[in-house]
Amino acid sequence: MIKTNYHMHSTYSDGKAEPEAYVKTAIERGFSSIGFSEHGPTKFIKHWELKAEKVDEYIGEIRRLKNLYSDKIEIYCGMELDYFPGIEENAFSKHDIDYVIGSIHYFPGQDGEIYGVDCKFEEFKKTIFDYFEGDIKAMVHEYYYRIIQMIDKFNPEMIGHFDLIKINNNGQQFFKESENWYKDEIMKVLEVMAKKGTMFDVNTGGITRGFLSDPYPSPWILKNGARLKIPVVLNSDAHTPENIEGNFESVREIMKLSGYKSKMILREGKWEEVPLK
Template identity: 30%
Template sequence: MAQHFFSYHTHSDFCDGKASMSDVCEQAIDLGMKALAFTSHAPVPFENTYSLRFEALMDYRNAFDAVKSRYGNRLDLFLGLEADFIPGETVSFYEWRKLLKLDFIIGSVHLVKDPLSGQKWFIDGAPENYEKGLKIVYDGDIQRGVRDYFQQVRQMIRSERPDIIGHIDKVKMNNRDRFFHPSEAWFVKDFFQTLDVVKEIGGVVEINSRGIYRGKYHECFPHVDGIRRCMELGIPLTLASDTHQPIELEHGFDLALETAVLAGVKNVVMFQPNGWQPVPVVQFCSHHSTKEVR
């Protein structure tokens, strides 16, 4: 296994993950991983089945400290959150950093808030919920819904300054090319405007493979053209399996790596105590089999 194999987007049973932190660490060590970050979904102010509970925040911190004490000599371990951004509703990323002494935050949008009605469109979960929410919140107007999604992502980047922008174009996933195609000019324009803001403010864009290995979508977030645009703008890229159970660690990494190689990525960044550092992609390819590198 590659000595620099890593996972910086990792869920445990503190949120919607399926295994304990210890079990994830054991699997990571067995696979020969170098680094692992736990990034549970941050609490949100409504009932749900996927996020960390407010009352479990310090348990989350304490559990991480325990696994770091146990496994830290064999694995570089970091603590983060995947924090949702819903304007006027979610806790500021600064507060999460301060409270839990986090190494970094992944900023993500899973629920799009219509600025006119205040209703929320859940873009994740089952495809039928995507269509139902689009009809209820946006009266079926997919362009307005998607534009609000990207506007919300841009607002998050400007106001919260996440270290990583999570699955930046995930709004396309449950669409499944039914209501629009990601090659349409209006979609590309809004998406690329969002990347311009990433460049302006700073931040890392992840190449997230979860849609592929879960059978929900045929390409990563972002797609190859989006990755190439990141490279043109000089936006740092990292690889993300968005792991929810230990078995997904390596498989998801390999799929993200394949997409990076296809897009022509030369370097991705890894988190270190002194910040994000570039690592040549060939360092992974020599140990992981991809379709593009033999």
């Protein structure tokens, strides 16, 4: 398999190493291209985001590495951007970057508080009970509805960890993925993605960090994605250089079993389909 990874966080956001450490590891392990995807700045102050005043430095540093290592590996500069209603009109287009991963990590409350999706169990419960009045179906609906809004408005290249909402649903304690109402929510988004050509970030990060046994998205969602010809990018959501290819082999098998024969990579600045062998 041609090795690539476009979902990586360095110390510019919440990763644990400088960008160059990822580049060196990627070269050692035979990657053909990589991309950085720091959490872009928002109006909310969060410790895990790239600071607005650091954006130019980040882009400059990735471009510097791109040139420095151009004979060994292709390096791209992306961002993982959060969507929420009321976000500024140019939020996804104002930075001079190569691609955007569109994600929903939280719901901003009226009170200025952040209600987490990508969070620990207790905080997740607070989102269900304080923000959605205990109505998990309402939370799931809002999560997927916002992905559709994000695609309609900003058309990001790929959707980050598509079904992140399952992060605290081990043992299916809050909802069952096999229930029709949940399937209906998913299928509505997949139809929009298929129409727009939006790619899945097939994300191994939840497995590597020990939260989950399946990738994002779940295998049954990938099966529907393959049927609808939704393109896939295999990423590890690495926060350390060691995790740059975490669980790539096992998840590639899941992708193949789901009906995928190819994945998307960046080559000379363009997304290109390559065999998943």
